[in-house]
Amino acid sequence: MKFTNAHEVISYLYTLPHLHAKSDLSYIKRILAVLDNPQDKVKTLHVTGTNGKGSTSYYLSNLLQKAGQKTGLFVSPFVREFNERIQLNGQDIPDQDLVKTANIVEEALTKIRQQDEEFSLVTFEYEVALAFEYFALNHCDYAVIEVGIGGEHDKTNVIMPAVSIITTVGLDHEQIIGPTLADIAVEKSGIIKYKRPVVLGNVPELVLPVLTEKAEKEKAPVYLLNRDYHLQAKERFEYRFADRQLHFKLRPEVEGYDIAIAVTAFLLLKLPLNDEQIMQAIDQTVIPGRYQLLSNKPTIILDGAHNIQAMKNLLKFVRKSHQEPGKIKVLMTMMKDKDLAQVFSLFKDEEVTLTTIPYPRAAKLADFPAAVRARYRYEADYQVAYRKLRENLQTGDTLLITGSFYLVSAILKLEEDRCEFKE
Numbered sequence: 001m002k003f004t005n006a007h008e009v010i011s012y013l014y015t016l017p018h019l020h021a022k023s024d025l026s027y028i029k030r031i032l033a034v035l036d037n038p039q040d041k042v043k044t045l046h047v048t049g050t051n052g053k054g055s056t057s058y059y060l061s062n063l064l065q066k067a068g069q070k071t072g073l074f075v076s077p078f079v080r081e082f083n084e085r086i087q088l089n090g091q092d093i094p095d096q097d098l099v100k101t102a103n104i105v106e107e108a109l110t111k112i113r114q115q116d117e118e119f120s121l122v123t124f125e126y127e128v129a130l131a132f133e134y135f136a137l138n139h140c141d142y143a144v145i146e147v148g149i150g151g152e153h154d155k156t157n158v159i160m161p162a163v164s165i166i167t168t169v170g171l172d173h174e175q176i177i178g179p180t181l182a183d184i185a186v187e188k189s190g191i192i193k194y195k196r197p198v199v200l201g202n203v204p205e206l207v208l209p210v211l212t213e214k215a216e217k218e219k220a221p222v223y224l225l226n227r228d229y230h231l232q233a234k235e236r237f238e239y240r241f242a243d244r245q246l247h248f249k250l251r252p253e254v255e256g257y258d259i260a261i262a263v264t265a266f267l268l269l270k271l272p273l274n275d276e277q278i279m280q281a282i283d284q285t286v287i288p289g290r291y292q293l294l295s296n297k298p299t300i301i302l303d304g305a306h307n308i309q310a311m312k313n314l315l316k317f318v319r320k321s322h323q324e325p326g327k328i329k330v331l332m333t334m335m336k337d338k339d340l341a342q343v344f345s346l347f348k349d350e351e352v353t354l355t356t357i358p359y360p361r362a363a364k365l366a367d368f369p370a371a372v373r374a375r376y377r378y379e380a381d382y383q384v385a386y387r388k389l390r391e392n393l394q395t396g397d398t399l400l401i402t403g404s405f406y407l408v409s410a411i412l413k414l415e416e417d418r419c420e421f422k423e
Helices: 006-013 026-034 053-066 095-115 123-137 181-191 208-217 253-268 275-283 308-321 340-344 370-375 382-391 405-422
Strands: 043-048 071-074 086-088 142-146 163-168 198-202 222-224 229-233 237-241 244-248 292-295 299-302 328-332 351-356 377-381 398-402
Touching: 006 095, 006 123, 026 095, 026 123, 043 053, 043 181, 053 071, 053 142, 053 163, 053 253, 053 275, 071 123, 086 123, 095 123, 123 142, 163 181, 163 253, 181 208, 198 208, 198 253, 208 222, 229 253, 237 253, 244 253, 244 275, 253 275, 253 308, 292 405, 299 405, 308 340, 308 398, 328 382, 328 405, 340 370, 351 370, 351 382, 377 382, 382 398, 382 405, 398 405
Parallel strands: 043 142, 043 163, 071 142, 163 198, 198 222, 299 398, 328 351, 328 398, 351 377
Antiparallel strands: 071 086, 229 237, 237 244, 292 299
16 A cells, blocks of 8 residues: 555544454564664653643654753644644654654555554554654654553554653543553652663552662652642742752642652753753744634633543642632533543532534544433533533633533634634
């Protein structure tokens, strides 16, 4: 097969299966070997965590660019378009490069199939192969690699990173890497590599020994939040690590942790960047779909929070910054395989409207728990739901769109189309 445009590549990726019969790294290692192991030609930083791994990856990417490093970034999910998944120096992979790289991967697949005609990749493996090949082709100095799910068995776990990062450990994807918090910690500890430093963020005391014991076994130096590096929220965030003291604009507390983690990992690389440049790089970083302010008057916030920990953090921030006597209105859907009952138990006085999106995993009305259906109204058409909510916002109201990056993406697209139409 030879691709001629980006639409063909992206459409093809979505026709691939999501899982193999066995969950190991043999398939991704085989395709990378035929591609001459592009993942070994670029220095990497490996980022996992239940929450915060995307934000941390964006902050790291910006710091590396500021230090003059040609920087690759592999993240998921995308918010506006697929090309966001693979970036070079903050720019999405251009369509023509996506096509070129996909055709190189196809050539490698053809070689393998001459000996093993049944060989195939799942969607995420193909995306990982694309990213590593693209970064190697462009001679990146560093690539920041965000894990898909977990760590040990994730298809990105074929690298020997300069630094490993575990942002948080919480409950999410329990069916795949759980069911317990300890199971999830064991899976995430899989990115800790021999003698490579590991930066740990806000990790629960309960499972911290799981990570530190793995690090000890691998002789990997550990840098732990509130022990080796520190963050305090005052009028601004104040950060300390070794002899460095920095400060950053105040934002949600969890974003502060992500900043502290990213800065610590960056400082371990000993690249030439002074304090002022580090602070600038952080404050200039824009993370799509995370605490994203779409409008100030009225206040409309987009955030892809899709598990209990992320939703808890988001609601804490929104409630704290919300001005009475206005109302907090929420438009949300979630994937039906998430812990819906737990997430919805977090809501108090918020006015929630349930919706859905045209995506196979998205919850429809019947997928929401009975108590949730009884409590909140449901509008099947997310566009109608959003327009109604937006038009009826009163002074002081806050509208929050959340529960899924797919919904955030759809609303952003809706807003872009609305602005183009007005122009």
